[in-house]
Amino acid sequence: MRDLICITDPGQEQAVALLSIFASPDDFRVLGIVASAGNTTLDNTVENVFKVLELAGVTGVPVYKGVPQPLLRPLVTAAHVHGDTGLDGYTFAPVLGRPEAEPGVAAIIRMLRAAPPRSVTIAQFSSMTTLAVALTEAPDIAGHIAEIVMMAGAYFEVGNITPAAEFNIYVDPHAAAIVLGSGVPIVMLPLDVTHQLRNTRARLDAFSAIGNECGRAVDQLLTFSETFDLDKYGWDGAPLHGPVVPMYLLHPEFFHGRLVNARVETGSELTMGMLVADYWQITDLPRNVFYCRDVDADPFYEELTARIARLR
Numbered sequence: 001m002r003d004l005i006c007i008t009d010p011g012q013e014q015a016v017a018l019l020s021i022f023a024s025p026d027d028f029r030v031l032g033i034v035a036s037a038g039n040t041t042l043d044n045t046v047e048n049v050f051k052v053l054e055l056a057g058v059t060g061v062p063v064y065k066g067v068p069q070p071l072l073r074p075l076v077t078a079a080h081v082h083g084d085t086g087l088d089g090y091t092f093a094p095v096l097g098r099p100e101a102e103p104g105v106a107a108i109i110r111m112l113r114a115a116p117p118r119s120v121t122i123a124q125f126s127s128m129t130t131l132a133v134a135l136t137e138a139p140d141i142a143g144h145i146a147e148i149v150m151m152a153g154a155y156f157e158v159g160n161i162t163p164a165a166e167f168n169i170y171v172d173p174h175a176a177a178i179v180l181g182s183g184v185p186i187v188m189l190p191l192d193v194t195h196q197l198r199n200t201r202a203r204l205d206a207f208s209a210i211g212n213e214c215g216r217a218v219d220q221l222l223t224f225s226e227t228f229d230l231d232k233y234g235w236d237g238a239p240l241h242g243p244v245v246p247m248y249l250l251h252p253e254f255f256h257g258r259l260v261n262a263r264v265e266t267g268s269e270l271t272m273g274m275l276v277a278d279y280w281q282i283t284d285l286p287r288n289v290f291y292c293r294d295v296d297a298d299p300f301y302e303e304l305t306a307r308i309a310r311l312r
Contacts, residue, residue, distance in 0.1 A: 002121050002146075002249060004028050005111060007066065007104075008242075009038035009126035010048040011082055012089060012221035016304075017125060017242035018049070019214055022056040023310040027250060031111050031120065034104040036066040038127040038171050039078045040086030045126075048087040050097035055217060056311050063097065066104035066130035070172035078167060081228045089224025090217045108134040112141040123245050124150035124179075127168055132175035135182050147185040149245050152176065153262070153275035154191035156293070165273030166191055169264055173273040177264045186289045188262065189244040190275070193255065193295045197244070198237030199226055206305050214311035243304055244295070254300050257292035261285035 008014050021028050035045040049063050069075050152168040161167040169176045199222050208219040226238035248255055265274040
């Protein structure tokens with residue numbers, strides 16, 4: 001069983017990722033969930049975490065508020081994709097839960113310092129501001145992290161918020177640079193992978209066909225958020241992002257990549273947030289990221305659907 005700290009800004013597809021984690025109590029022990037600003041404001045993402053927890057009937061998982069703004073730049077959100085709440089498309093019950101008083105940065109530092117060396121996995125779904133601040137304030141916590149598994153970046157598919165940058169890195173490129181330079185083992189699941197995972201109508205119908213409320217919620221949430229991407233790409237289904245993190249942790253054999261050097265552009269407004277991945281090993285720079293380029297889509301969706309079927 002893996003001990004997880006989840007850092008997230010749900011987001012329809014991140015809601016699905018969280019549901020798949022909650023459906024896997026034999027595989028994951030969630031030490032805490034830290035909401036971050038990104039897809040929408042921090043207040044919204046905190047509420048959205050509780051919407052997903054309460055939909056799944058999960059109790060006892062503490063929720064913390066992360067850093068509300070990027071380190072050096074104004075916050076960029078994605079209401080044009082996710083709606084005003086960041087989690088439009090399904091009617092959730094009114095939220096009952098409330099976040100812990102302890103700030104997210106302090107909670108991350110405390111939880112990691114209390115853990116054995118190299119024992120906690122960071123499931124990084126969003127911009128990296130909160131994790132970067134924690135690593136900067138308490139560099140010793142790096143030694144307690146087994147790995148950081150992140151949905152972030154792009155090399156072959158390049159950008160989805162600018163021509164050069166993927167959204168999670170673009171929101172706070174300076175924070176991403178800190179995390180990539182932390183020396184912690186990192187697995188990056190970029191747009192190159194998520195663009196191979198397309199929410200076709202048949203795949204979305206399969207969630208509703210499960211017959212449980214969580215399956216219906218997944219179908220409705222992803223149907224809402226796909227409109228923007230279907231218009232943008234003209235594909236048979238929108239790409240699926242967040243669930244790559246738990247699916248990699250459960251089934252790394254679905255994913256294919258290599259160890260590379262990866263850095264983030266922080267100096268140019270033209271290419272701000274661009275991931276520079278030395279995939280072809282042109283330089284002798286240290287290889288700091290296991291970069292996934294391909295995924296086996298059919299078994300991925302089969303496993304994801306099976307996990308959602310475990311919920312109520």
